[in-house]
Amino acid sequence: MKFTSVLYGLFLVIVLITYWNIKQSKFRLWTIIISSIVFYASWDVQYIPLMVVLTFINFRLGLEIAENSASNNYSKKNNNNQNSDQDIKNIEADWNPNRLKILALGICLNVGLLLVFKYSTILSQWILRWDITLENASFKLGIPLGISFFTFENIAYLIDVYRGVPPADNLLKFASYKLFFPKLISGPITRYHQTSWQFDQTKINHIHMRTEGLWLIARGAVKKG
Template sequence: MVFSDLFFLFVFLPAFLLCYLIATWVDQKCLSDEATHSNRAKNLILVCFSLIFYAWGEPVYVFLMLFCVFVNYLVGLGIDRSEQYRKAILVIGLILNIAIIGTFKYLGFFAQCLCDMGIEVAKPNIALPIGISFYTFQSISYLIDVYRRESPVQRRFPDLLLYISMFPQLIAGPIVRYGTVADEIHHRRVNAADFSDGLYRFLIGLGKKVILANQLSEISDQFLVNGLNSLTMAGAWIGIVAFTLQIYFDFSGYSDMAIGLGRCMGFHFNENFRHPYCCNSITDFWRRWHISLGSFFRDYVYIPLGGNRHHQAVNILVVWFLTGMWHGASWNFIIWGVYFGLIVMLEKYTLLKVHDRIPAVFLHIYSMLLVIAGWGIFYFDNFDQMIVFFQAFFGNVTSFYDFVDESALLDNFWLWVIALFFCLPVRTTVGEWTDRLLGDSPLRTMVIYTSRIILSVGILILSTALLVGATNNAFIYTRF
């Protein structure tokens, strides 16, 4: 089940919100006293619906997730209660988590590598559980934060299960640190403003996914899948730019929907995107893209390895090798990670030292050209197809431009314009203009809420119309 699904939008989500509302009443009237505010009923509903949400597509692997949570629950308690062996317990917990993700995500890849080297081994045919990369990394961050005493240990298994299985961010992130939501598991309240902001953010994400990403995917598939063997240079650029926009609106749309749903329930997840295509270096790009993954590797890999203090270049390459591996068990992801690792490392010693002396427009063009080329590596897990694409991308083809390319541009003119426009910080700019023009007057509130209602209703109607009969609706990052 995915958020941009008619069943989720019109059956699962309304049913959840109704049950959650009833649970809120139960907490307030039956389970709370004057001194405390209970969330027990709401938490129970959230856990139940989260398990249903995950089991809907993969009923077997819900037991794997439950096993992972139980293991990490016991390891967390062991770290908290033991002073002498807490480091050893942490290491055991990390090994178990890495073993789980390694078995289901990388065992087949390593077996294939051995076969390619002439060492015949059996290749296991193991399906990849949805979201395993996200909930495993959340489990790892929980154990390390408990070990560092940066977060309290969770003594109730259902509450740790709530943290890891929470359906808004379960299958495609963002990677939520336990410390971010630890207090809100037991102490959260939702007012009308929270619910309104959360619902609006959810619908903005829905629009990004259905109205923009899904339509852009048809253009990228037209050139990079169906038309790869007859690709022109212009077609290669059109296809990969469409994918560049598609993956941004797809993943940032999911993050918006996750953050919005969390807000509706009283959780405040950290931002995961900050207009990455407005970057002025590759280093800047990765500070803006998938922020939760970047901060995970920074805090749990880069800094422990020595960070900027010792062997900085090696540390950067290790982090980016692991970043590529995290995205998938395929050589193209490893190459993609090393590609960006080398650029980030070189920028540390070159570009960033003279960054302020270079015109911003040249920095932006430089950054986007490298980002677009990087998405070309990311897209193709078949090296023969990748070679065909990059030959066309760099002009090593007989035809530069044809009628198909022209049609893709002109027939989708407004899609291109709107997609490029919404890569900019539109909401921030509009908010600043509104504050300047209207200040804190009652008119400002009326204008904001009226425009939000109109935009939200429009997005919901148009998205529903586009989803009827849609065949290409999966989120890209559910593969990871």
């Protein structure tokens, strides 16, 4: 489903009409998620489970990074009336290493998976050359469409949370941000904290906002064409 195709135009119209006529934020988020999955399936259906699982994993990693912040740990101690001076010192000494370990785990996971797909052919040739009976064999993983954008956006999100940006606390909202189909396969890389507020809007009160949105979509389609 190319961005400049008639099929995509019809798909976009259906999504927009559906989205604009839904009042509840939760169902709007589901509209974005389902439409994004349908869009990606039109390109490469086999990697949809991978994208969904990666979305969930990075959502959880973001929460874990925030959970291990010094301020959060101190707040827990304070609420339980257990905040001794030694507790505070221990928290301040441990919070950064814990968060850094989780961040490193997230970066390694995302980058490692990207490298597996990018260099699977080279790796398989290196392995198979040691076995004469398999010297003509080949092994290659197809590269998921948009995996580079998807991966680096995950890393940017985890780094933002590590630096103190509030993490996503709603899986539906985070999935809508990650799987949002207009940017899913070709970017650009966006920041969650800069876009998440838009998912909370239940009404578009001004007709000029819709008109401007349609104009931007049309202009983008012309540029891609």
